[in-house]
Amino acid sequence: MTITVERMSGADAVKAEDAFALVYAEAFAEPPYNKSEKDVEANFRRFRSQVRKATFRAALARAGDGEPIGMAYGYPLSPATGWWGRLTTPVPDELRREDGHRTFGLIELAVRAPWRRLGVARRLHEAVLADATEERVLLNARPDVEAAQAAYRSWGYRKVGEAHPWDGAALHDVMVLDLPRKTA
Template sequence: MSTGDIELRRFNDLAPARQALIDVYADVRAPLLHLPNYRVEVFAERLDRHAHEAGWEAVLGYDNGEAVGYAYANTLSADDRWWSRMIEPLPEGYTAVPTMAVKEIGVRTPWRGIGVARRIHDELLAWRSEERATLLVNPLAGDGKVERLYATWGYTVFNSQQPSPESPKLVAMIRPRTLQAL
């Protein structure tokens, strides 16, 4: 199997993608579904909320018609709660730079480790107009492997946050939307 076999589809409307996003999420997060913040119902509520925010867009990867991975993002406004939840104060003007928040990335186990997540991520960023992309990662995920992976994609740590009392403390990472800007 290669990443070239994966068909990528973009969605700006949640309706045709919602069930596939929930199904892939449930599979990807299966070991964590017993935790309050990771329950499928909580994800579905979060997804519905995010899909009504400015600039929502998703990319789903399909292998022979089966959804195998996804990523979705929103545009952040300068006063978005994303910024206000940061633990450390941000530098003056930091939130004024057009930024997209990659809210979720997930790939089913059989398709991990071959570049599917990176391909989905890059497609999500490819046609966006924002100058930068930011995301949150649990530093414990994969014993730090996920954070290190995002670093290879050009992300650097700039802060941290705990989005809700039920969620773990997350590391906030950021990068230019296009790597040419590095």
């Protein structure tokens, strides 16, 4: 089975929005997410704003026939990010410090069910972080999604706190992955 993973800028992701939306809608319709069509529409209103960031990075996985099967995207967090403000547990100020270059916020990572457990999520993760200059990656993950939690831990993420990432959201683990230092 051939699976390709394409790295994308924001401009490229705009052209592939339907593919990203298909993956998102299918992957997050499942429990415990139970995302509705309205939720998908709201997410992609945010997506259309996010892709305009010059630092936006994405990756899209496709099966050999071109069918979208997985996606990942995010961007470096600005000094004004609200991400750390959603924590329910206090963390040291040094952990919260952002400068626009320190932390890559992994907004979404999803693989459609028939293509899970084939290494697609890892390939997407690696693609979106290829050539990363940030020190670390930050993501929110539901503690009740054991496969995702296991994958993140195996990739080196550690839990640093808990948060409700948006109003009405379930409690998520806030996880950080320190990236290898680049040498000049």
